[in-house]
Amino acid sequence: MNGTPRALNRILLFIIGVKLLAVGLLLVLLATVPAVASWWHGWSASAWAGAENAFRQTHLPGREESWLWIVAGIVLVAIIIAMIAWLSQQGKGRANLLVASDDDSAVDGEVRIGGGVAEQALRAALSERTDLAGASVATLEVKGQPGLRIRIQPRQGVAPHVLAAEVSQLVEALDLVIGQKTPVLVHMVSGARARFTKAERVR
Amino acid sequence: MTQDQETQQVIAANFSAGATPVAGEDPGMSRILRRETHSSRAGASVIAAILVIVLCGYALLEAGVRAIGQPPWLIDPTTAAERIIALPNGISPLLLGASGAVVAMAGLFFLLHAVLPGRRARHLLRDPRTAVVVDDEVLASALARRARTAANVTQEQVMVVVSRQLVVVNVRPTSGSRVSEEAVLTAVQAELEQMSPVPMPAVRVNLATSGVIGA
Numbered sequence: 001m002n003g004t005p006r007a008l009n010r011i012l013l014f015i016i017g018v019k020l021l022a023v024g025l026l027l028v029l030l031a032t033v034p035a036v037a038s039w040w041h042g043w044s045a046s047a048w049a050g051a052e053n054a055f056r057q058t059h060l061p062g063r064e065e066s067w068l069w070i071v072a073g074i075v076l077v078a079i080i081i082a083m084i085a086w087l088s089q090q091g092k093g094r095a096n097l098l099v100a101s102d103d104d105s106a107v108d109g110e111v112r113i114g115g116g117v118a119e120q121a122l123r124a125a126l127s128e129r130t131d132l133a134g135a136s137v138a139t140l141e142v143k144g145q146p147g148l149r150i151r152i153q154p155r156q157g158v159a160p161h162v163l164a165a166e167v168s169q170l171v172e173a174l175d176l177v178i179g180q181k182t183p184v185l186v187h188m189v190s191g192a193r194a195r196f197t198k199a200e201r202v203r
Numbered sequence: 204m205t206q207d208q209e210t211q212q213v214i215a216a217n218f219s220a221g222a223t224p225v226a227g228e229d230p231g232m233s234r235i236l237r238r239e240t241h242s243s244r245a246g247a248s249v250i251a252a253i254l255v256i257v258l259c260g261y262a263l264l265e266a267g268v269r270a271i272g273q274p275p276w277l278i279d280p281t282t283a284a285e286r287i288i289a290l291p292n293g294i295s296p297l298l299l300g301a302s303g304a305v306v307a308m309a310g311l312f313f314l315l316h317a318v319l320p321g322r323r324a325r326h327l328l329r330d331p332r333t334a335v336v337v338d339d340e341v342l343a344s345a346l347a348r349r350a351r352t353a354a355n356v357t358q359e360q361v362m363v364v365v366s367r368q369l370v371v372v373n374v375r376p377t378s379g380s381r382v383s384e385e386a387v388l389t390a391v392q393a394e395l396e397q398m399s400p401v402p403m404p405a406v407r408v409n410l411a412t413s414g415v416i417g418a
Contacts, residue, residue, distance in 0.1 A: 017314030024307025157348030190340035
């Protein structure tokens with residue numbers, strides 16, 4: 001439900017995967033097939049000769065080092081910044097406000113309800129239940145609209161459809177309080193806590 | 204078939220059946236449900252990004268050291284290039300082949316993450332208000348509880364495996380007492396129909412031929 005850029009992830013993973021696979025296969029072929037080794041010598045030697053020629057023609061004025069090293073450094077810095085930007089996109093999408101709207105009254109101003117209202121109300125209501133090993137509520141932004149994600153960890157053997165109906169009643173009560181219907185996702189997860197604590201025997 | 208079409212088909216099949224909608228009352232939820240039932244590949248992306256950052260950082264260090272005319276840290280770029288050109292020589296073929304295989308494996312890992320559909324082991328439940336996504340393990344533990352009461356055995360004698368299209372119930376009966384396969388099947392099927400997960404899996408019951416003593 002968060003704003004992780006999925007298409008971008010797939011494209012970049014595809015590019016990186018293909019490159020690594022090609023390099024790995026080349027290394028394996030170099031180690032095993034002699035014909036590939038002779039081809040590689042010819043190709044890479046000519047490529048490196050071209051690069052060395054370029055380095056020789058691009059001296060810094062008054063020094064013997066080439067300014068191509070600085071260009072290479074700038075390109076590498078750009079790649080690193082792009083990778084950090086990509087990392088920071090993972091799991092983003094938290095929202096602060098549940099409601100931000102103008103009401104119809106004559107008084108100027110805006111009504112804002114923070115996401116914490118719904119999060120704490122739902123968490124308090126869910127924490128009393130004995131058939132849950134844990135619950136967490138988060139407000140996330142979906143296409144510019146706030147939405148709630150309720151993540152609950154039922155104990156072993158709890159019927160999910162009954163639980164879903166009861167959580168859904170809680171959400172309907174919340175709708176009345178807030179005065180607006182927010183999209184809600186209920187996610188029932190299984191975790192170590194649900195697996196190793198005692199099963200719910202009596203309900 | 205793309206993920207979009209797939210989810211739309213599920214939701215279309217749902218409306219034609221006249222049942223309660225999968226995604227609550229909000230039509231925009233189908234996008235959220237599609238995202239919740241498929242992997243975001245965030246983990247593989249983080250690993251790949253860190254790998255690229257480390258490689259670029261090292262190359263940057265050597266290039267920077269070279270640009271200001273200082274001695275190299277680990278290896279001079281020119282020497283490195285010459286060694287790479289000479290490649291099958293200068294290193295044992297076994298080591299070269301093994302390192303190549305490791306790099307190729309890492310590449311395959313990222314490539315498969317990018318290409319495969321990345322479906323998560325989750326089902327959707329029908330609910331009039333909210334969109335409900337349930338991990339398959341939660342479904343399995345609820346079905347196991349029902350199968351256990353139907354077969355009248357202890358918790359350890361039942362194992363349920365839920366996959367996208369199939370629920371397999373493995374029961375090891377107590378030695379000396381008969382367990383009816385029919386009863387377990389009807390009980391699990393009734394429970395599954397009450398849950399009505401999307402997509403609806405079929406049920407198969409396996410009774411072990413050997414019993415458990417003293418349970």
